[in-house]
Amino acid sequence: MYHGCLFFLTGVVLAFGYVDLSKDKVATQSTTPPPAVGDPSRFVAGNAVDRDITTCMRTNVIGLNAQDKTVWWKVDLGGVYNIYSVNLLFKNYDGYERRQQGRFAGFSIYVSSNGMRNNSSLCYKDGPELPALNLTTPCITSGRYVTFYNERLPEVTYPNGYVMSLVYTELCEVTVHGCQASGVYGEDCKKQCPTNCRDSFCHIQKGSCSGCASGWKGTTCDIKCIGGWYGLDCKQQCSGHCINKTVCNHVTGQCDEGCAAGWRGALCSQVCQDGTYGFNCVHNCSGNCLNDYPCNRQTGHSEGGCKPGFTNKYCTKHCSPGYYGYRCDKFCSGNCKNNLVCDHIEGTCRDGCQDGYIGKNCKTTCKEGYYGQNCSLVCSPNCKTCNHTDGTCSCQAGWTGSNCSIGCVGSYGENCQYRCSTHCVNQTCNRFHGICQFGCESGYHGQKCEQEYPSTNCLSSGFIGASVSACVFIATGVVIFIIRRKKICFSSKPSISYKESPYAEIENQQGGASTYQELTREKQRL
Structure with a gap:
């Protein structure tokens, strides 16, 4: 030991x-x-x-x-x-x-x-x-x-x-x-280690750093990380997404002035989440990009186009009034109720259609014979053509009025557009085809009394244009002849009643008056 x-x-x-x-x-x-x-x-x-x-x-x-x-x-x-x-x-x-x-x-x-x-x-x-x-x-x-x-x-x-x-x-x-003591070196432990030595420790004899603090390099850790590098031993690369292309912090790697548009996070290494864009991703996309694609993370633009009903580069603007659909290139029908504009997405009329139109876009007119709101009203049966909006008609022959419910009086034809002939008795004619119902006035004939007779039989075959005096002479002779014959017959055949005489009507005319023209017309009838 x-x-x-x-x-x-x-x-x-x-x-x-x-x-x-x-x-x-x-x-x-x-x-x-x-x-x-x-x-x-x-x-x-x-x-x-x-x-x-x-x-x-x-x-x-x-x-x-x-x-x-x-x-x-x-x-x-x-x-x-x-x-x-x-x-x-x-x-x-x-x-x-x-x-x-x-x-x-x-x-x-x-x-x-x-x-x-x-x-x-x-x-x-x-x-x-x-x-x-x-x-x-x-x-x-x-x-x-x-x-x-x-x-x-x-x-x-x-x-x-x-x-x-x-x-x-x-x-x-x-x-x-x-x-x-920490951060010192030398035989008496009184010398200070370089400031940027990792954990403030250096070689206990030489004072060199065994490792540098983040952001520094060199034997005494007095050289900053450069060229977009940072961290321990300058081995980590900046994200490259600092605003205005600035270099990240050489110690932390953070972008001291913030991230470029489209990036987020302390190191600006994370892209904006879907639905956000811009600097530090603080803006929200419109949500109206076609097929729900996210907008551009830097600009917010909708690069694939907008959903139907939206326009401009951000897809934030509705179609102009009167337009709808993809790219806003479709025209509204113009038939929405109360003249409201159609929906900017599908072109539908939210409050319904004007009278005379149906369908979600109000582009379909009422079918023939119907009109009004939702085409629920039936046109008059007397209409030839019926307006699909208000039911006003172009009338069939014999009818007039806005819904063709008034029969013609003194007139005839479609919409009673023709006046009865002034030569119809009482100026009354059939309201459908104009034929005089009670005959023609004196001097006229034909179904509609539009044809005038030649002047009182003076016209005969081969003597058109004979003088008036000749006609008067002949007519006078005929009258005298008829009167004489009447007297002879009456005296010789008393059993025959007054009414059976072919000339009775001459004597029974209203007021007892007899004119030349009336006798002539009566003869023609016989």
Whole structure:
């Protein structure tokens, strides 16, 4: 044990000028053998940091025939410190130094900030040569946890001298030397590390940074990340979506002035969600893009066109009044009720159609024979043509009026447009075809009394245009002849009634008057 003490003191001398960081700190280990009677702390992990070389920690045995194959011991320094060296004092037994070296051989030392063992935290790895039982190794790094680790794995071939069975780990002292203050270096721990060293730690002797804070690079971390790079070791690339194409913050990668249109997030690396656009995605799309496509995330434009009923580049404007549909290129019917404009999307008339029209777009006129609101009214049967809006008619022959319900009086034909002949008796004619119902006035004949007779029989075959005097003479002779004959017949045949005389009508004319024209007409009738 005397030699062990000497070795331990030598290790302390090598680290002279630095602080003992591990003294009386919290220590743990993988396993602990049952304590001896009356000495419960004989093998505990804290024995390795109590600065009493006569007390040592111990774990359960490892080895090829043992249950455990690995062993570890760990001390928590209580904070992250700049470390210079680690000294290990392994227990020695007089006459068994080589055996103890074979048990000690193959160990590793890890330093970390979280207590985990990995390649990045490896501080020392024992080689094929058997180690000294009092060993000090430089361990220039920073960390909070210092871990001793060893193993004996069955599938591994170990160097000569390594003890493979009944391997006890017995550490009497573990001393970690370094600077207790953070951000300093040098033998007296009074020099300040460069400002931008990662976690304010630098090489405990040289002052160079083992790593830079985000946004910096170089051995002393005094060079900013440039060219669109940022973060630890300047290994992260900016998104490239900062407003006005500015470079992102060299430390955080954020766009200090905001994101370019169409991008969002702290790093401006996320596109606007569907339905939003613009700077920092604060604007909402119109929602009227064709087929519900999202608008352009930068401009808000609807690149595929607008839904029916909308126009302009944002699809926010309704079709102009009187137009509807895709691209607003369809005309409204103009037949919406109360002259309202049609719906800008489908062209429908929301309040219904004007009289005379049906259909959702009010483009269909009433079918023949119907008119009015919803084409629910029936045209008059006397209509030839019926207006589909108000039912006004072009009448069939014999009828007139707005709905052709008034029969013609003194007129005839379609819409009673023709006056009865003025030569019809009482100027009354058939209202359908104009035939004089009660005959013609004197001097006219034909169905409509439109044909005038020649002047009183003066016209005969071959003597058209005879003189008026000749006609008067002949007519006078005829009258005298008729009168004489009438007297002769009356006197010779008294049994014949007055009414049977073919000339009775001459005597019975109203007022007893008889004219030349009336006699002539009566003769023609006989």
